[in-house]
Amino acid sequence: MNGTTPRRRGRPPRTEAAGTRDRILTAAREEFSARGYEKTSVRGIAKAAGVDPALVHHYFGSKEQVFEAAVEVAFAPALNASDAVADGPPDGVGERLTRFVLGVWENPATRTPLLAIVRSAVNNDTAAAVFRRLIAAQLMRRIAAPLDLPDAELRAELAAAQLVGTAMLRYVIRLEPLASADLEQLVARLAPVVQHHLTAA
Amino acid sequence: MNGTTPRRRGRPPRTEAAGTRDRILTAAREEFSARGYEKTSVRGIAKAAGVDPALVHHYFGSKEQVFEAAVEVAFAPALNASDAVADGPPDGVGERLTRFVLGVWENPATRTPLLAIVRSAVNNDTAAAVFRRLIAAQLMRRIAAPLDLPDAELRAELAAAQLVGTAMLRYVIRLEPLASADLEQLVARLAPVVQHHLTAA
DNA sequence: GTCTATAGGTAGATAGAC
DNA sequence: GTCTATCTACCTATAGAC
Incomplete structure (x- = not known):
């Protein structure tokens, strides 16, 4: 020292x-x-x-x-909450994951570092690696692995793509009417799709 | 000459x-x-x-x-092909839209300006406006309008979110295994979801 | 039409005084 | 620990010579 x-x-x-x-x-x-x-x-x-x-x-x-x-703090909620998403009945994992992701984007405290990562990841290799780590590390390991299905990783990533794309258009690009849509309405439309990616035949 | x-x-x-x-x-x-x-x-x-x-x-x-x-050329395929997507049987619009979007991303000639837009839109208001125009103008008007369903615009944007998110993770962030996944496998998984967003109850 | 020269800013980073 | 001063590098944009 x-x-x-x-x-x-x-x-x-x-x-x-x-x-x-x-x-x-x-x-x-x-x-x-x-x-x-x-x-x-x-x-x-x-x-x-x-x-x-x-x-x-x-x-x-x-x-x-x-x-x-600065962006290190973005990992704290991801680590803590991946348990909450993974636990519980399998047919509710779509809704839990959707609520979790939209939740951290709605909360200003966690949205800030997430915006920093997204705004930077597209142009900066360091930030892109952080992004990959953020998606892959916990989400994939905790959610994709227990699925015990073929193409579990690809499934989880396509589910993530739906949520990442929604976040992009709603919070970064601010495309209307998505940017102003009611949160519960989004959950109602997204959760079944996420669930489908993760578990459907 | x-x-x-x-x-x-x-x-x-x-x-x-x-x-x-x-x-x-x-x-x-x-x-x-x-x-x-x-x-x-x-x-x-x-x-x-x-x-x-x-x-x-x-x-x-x-x-x-x-x-x-430089990015103006990205609109040419969008304008031309939105007809091809909108025309045809309604229950095939999900697959046609999915194939069209993944197609322009797979083609190096059209991928380049798209990458330019995405890489710039997250940090630059001018580019973000271009992005909104690109998604909204044709895709929404030609595809969402004929649906004649409640929340047609929101539906179309959530379908776009699935495809935008996939493009982000596959072509920009290069997240594996999605980045190396077979195109037909992606179409098989994405088309039903896009179709669901656009037409399902 | 093409280039040289330069104006006028801003950037990341460092040395060293206090 | 904190700040002043500065180095080096690069940027956008323009004026004007050839």
């Missing part, structure tokens, strides 16, 4: 500044989600956080490392 | 240079599709086309106008 290394993952609490690191992280999430990776600048993050641009480099190193730290 | 190429859209037919304009346009499509709007530079386009950067401005004005000219 040395006293000056800023390379950290979680956040070993130090006697350091009053939440400066967290303020940068929050601002970074905001900026990345609103503008995507390329259009976001370290200077813009610093300004939004009310700190000096040099501090961003001081705490995180490079812009890419700021991004990784 | 063809004298003046007929490949001109919205440009006053002048006696100008050989294929310089077209070379720029082709290079622009390549660059925008590979890097997205923000990361693509006018200088990069010029270098790929083997011309001077100032010529790009000379022919198109601004970077945004280059982009619009």
Whole structure:
């Protein structure tokens, strides 16, 4: 251990500044989600956080490392909730998965890092890898595996495609009337389709 | 030898240079599709086309106008083929739409401008508007309207979401095994779902 | 029609003072 | 820990020579 290394993952609490690191992280999430990776600048993050641009480099190193730290939080709900989706009667997995995905997109706290990932994943290899990990790692392993059907992975990915596409058009592209549609109406239409992908012959 | 190429859209037919304009346009499509709007530079386009950067401005004005000219070609197949999708027996519209969308994504000539639009639409309002226009204008009007069902527009958009999401994961994010899946297998799994969105109770 | 030169900005990153 | 100052690199766009 040395006293000056800023390379950290979680956040070993130090006697350091009053939440400066967290303020940068929050601002970074905001900026990345609103503008995507390329259009976001370290200077813009610093300004939004009310700190000096040099501090961003001081705490995180490079812009890419700021991004990784900023979107890391998107994994927390995914990890926690994949249990809730996988558990329960098999014929309800479509609705549970649909509600979960739309839920994290409706919640502003989790929507922000998700927007950051999507806005960045299409143009940035690092972000695309994060996206793949996010979809594949838990969703596939916990939901596709128990299906015990041929093409289980492909099935799960096509179900994910329905939900990813819906999120794209509703939350990113903001296509009407989908963008303003009632949540329950969406669940009613999407859940059977997701269920069909996962379990139908 | 063809004298003046007929490949001109919205440009006053002048006696100008050989294929310089077209070379720029082709290079622009390549660059925008590979890097997205923000990361693509006018200088990069010029270098790929083997011309001077100032010529790009000379022919198109601004970077945004280059982009619009570059993706304009994506509308041609959409306009032409929406007839083929709309015509025919109603219970086959799901498969016809699925085959059409996957078809334009499989064809390198049409995939390139589509990638440019998708890579740019998530971060750029101009590109997002192009995307909305591309989905809404023809697909919705020609396919949703004849359905004569309640929520016809929403139905059509959720069907589009399935196909957009599939394209995202397969062609942009390159998620396996979806990215390498056989085309006919995809049609077999997707067509019934698209059909369900469009016509089922 | 094509290119040189340059204006006028913004970017990521670093060194070193306090 | 925090900030000032700066380096280097690249960008869009334009004016004007050939």
